[in-house]
Amino acid sequence: MPNPVTTAEIAAAIRNVPDFPKPGIQFKDITPVLADARLFAGTIDLLTENFSPGEIDAVVGIDARGFIFAAAAALKLEAGFVPVRKKGKLPHTTHEEDYALEYGHATIAMHIDALKPGARVLLIDDLLATGGTAAAAVSLVKKLGAEILEVNFLIELKFLDGRAKLKDLPIRSLVTY
Ligand code: AMP
Numbered sequence: 001m002p003n004p005v006t007t008a009e010i011a012a013a014i015r016n017v018p019d020f021p022k023p024g025i026q027f028k029d030i031t032p033v034l035a036d037a038r039l040f041a042g043t044i045d046l047l048t049e050n051f052s053p054g055e056i057d058a059v060v061g062i063d064a065r066g067f068i069f070a071a072a073a074a075l076k077l078e079a080g081f082v083p084v085r086k087k088g089k090l091p092h093t094t095h096e097e098d099y100a101l102e103y104g105h106a107t108i109a110m111h112i113d114a115l116k117p118g119a120r121v122l123l124i125d126d127l128l129a130t131g132g133t134a135a136a137a138v139s140l141v142k143k144l145g146a147e148i149l150e151v152n153f154l155i156e157l158k159f160l161d162g163r164a165k166l167k168d169l170p171i172r173s174l175v176t177y
Pocket of ligand 1: 025026027028029062063064065100101125126127128129130131132133134162
């Protein structure tokens with residue numbers, strides 16, 4: 001794939017779906033990005049560009065769209081993949097965090113032995129809105145004593161100022177609204 005993918009190309013492929021899953025929400029649909037082999041690979045290249053294999057121990061992905069990007073990034077970085085899941089889905093003992101969403105409330109969970117203390121973590125989700133989900137995931141990673149090197153999003157809704165909830169962490173987003 002000779003031409004590097006630009007963030008403008010990714011932005012052009014993201015589909016805005018008004019009033020999903022409820023009135024007033026402008027849902028950012030990333031499935032057209034995933035369906036395009038070049039865009040998907042280029043997105044993973046951009047999300048991982050600050051690191052080389054060996055520099056990250058685990059890529060943590062957030063349920064559910066975050067898994068897609070985090071798992072692919074983990075393969076590229078030769079790192080493990082660790083899921084942060086919605087409450088009640090992980091089979092082993094978990095740590096849990098409650099948080100508020102742009103639409104609703106939720107609890108996320110991570111296995112208590114998912115990360116070793118001091119593990120170097122790249123945290124990835126598809127979209128940063130109010131920051132509640134990512135902040136809860138950060139708390140879970142920190143509970144295990146791991147170190148977050150970067151928090152990456154495909155999309156950031158700047159007007160919701162989710163970054164304010166992720167103070168002191170390096171945050172990157174590829175496409176902003
Ligand atoms: P928040 O906790 O408010 O930052 O919400 C982020 C989470 O909710 C991410 O996991 C997103 O997948 C999802 N999300 C929130 N708002 C949207 C949106 N407008 N379009 C697509 N996904 C969204």
